[in-house]
Amino acid sequence: MAPALPGICDFGWKARDFALRGIDGRTWSLADVHGPKARSSPSSAITVPT
Amino acid sequence: MKAVISRLVDEAAALRDIGIGTIAIMPNDTEHYPADSFDNMKRFAAQHRFTFPYVIDETQEVARTYAAQCTPDFFGFNAADELQYRGRLDASRTTLVPGARRELFEAMRQVAATGRGPAEQMPSMGCSIKWRD
Numbered sequence: 001m002a003p004a005l006p007g008i009c010d011f012g013w014k015a016r017d018f019a020l021r022g023i024d025g026r027t028w029s030l031a032d033v034h035g036p037k038a039r040s041s042p043s044s045a046i047t048v049p050t
Numbered sequence: 051m052k053a054v055i056s057r058l059v060d061e062a063a064a065l066r067d068i069g070i071g072t073i074a075i076m077p078n079d080t081e082h083y084p085a086d087s088f089d090n091m092k093r094f095a096a097q098h099r100f101t102f103p104y105v106i107d108e109t110q111e112v113a114r115t116y117a118a119q120c121t122p123d124f125f126g127f128n129a130a131d132e133l134q135y136r137g138r139l140d141a142s143r144t145t146l147v148p149g150a151r152r153e154l155f156e157a158m159r160q161v162a163a164t165g166r167g168p169a170e171q172m173p174s175m176g177c178s179i180k181w182r183d
Binding site: 008023 | 071072073075088091092095102103104105106107108111112115116125127129131132133134135136137166167171173
């Protein structure tokens with residue numbers, strides 16, 4: 001298990017846009033996942049198991 | 051990752067219910083780690099009933115830009131796209147801790163209400179990203 005930047009949140013760091021291919025065939029960008037107030041974005045969130 | 055996936059799916063649904071979107075990004079090198087292939091991502095998402103977009107970072111550029119370290123690694127942004135949360139899902143790791151505080155959910159609820167995340171955050175733990183080099 002590897003810790004992710006322990007205890008560090010770079011408050012205010014501006015998210016960069018992206019265009020990534022989804023499993024649904026669509027290309028997703030940052031704007032596509034906006035909720036009305038905020039967004040939870042578990043980047044690099046999922047490791048596919050064997 | 052397997053240990054937290056059901057909780058992650060549940061929390062993403064709870065966040066959606068309060069107006070917060072979620073996207074999952076798979077950044078691993080699929081050439082040297084074929085278990086993380088695009089086809090396996092599809093199977094994984096179906097098996098765990100993902101209700102949020104699941105995308106592949108084929109060049110790993112996004113993971114590097116965001117300084118992602120492991121899977122899972124959580125990034126919470128406010129409406130101005132400013133980072134406000136870089137903590138963990140909850141206190142559980144490989145096994146569920148009964149009554150564990152919902153740290154991601156609570157933090158993002160605060161972000162939605164105030165635009166700011168909590169000052170104290172515990173880092174996420176997981177498998178290191180499988181980089182190409």
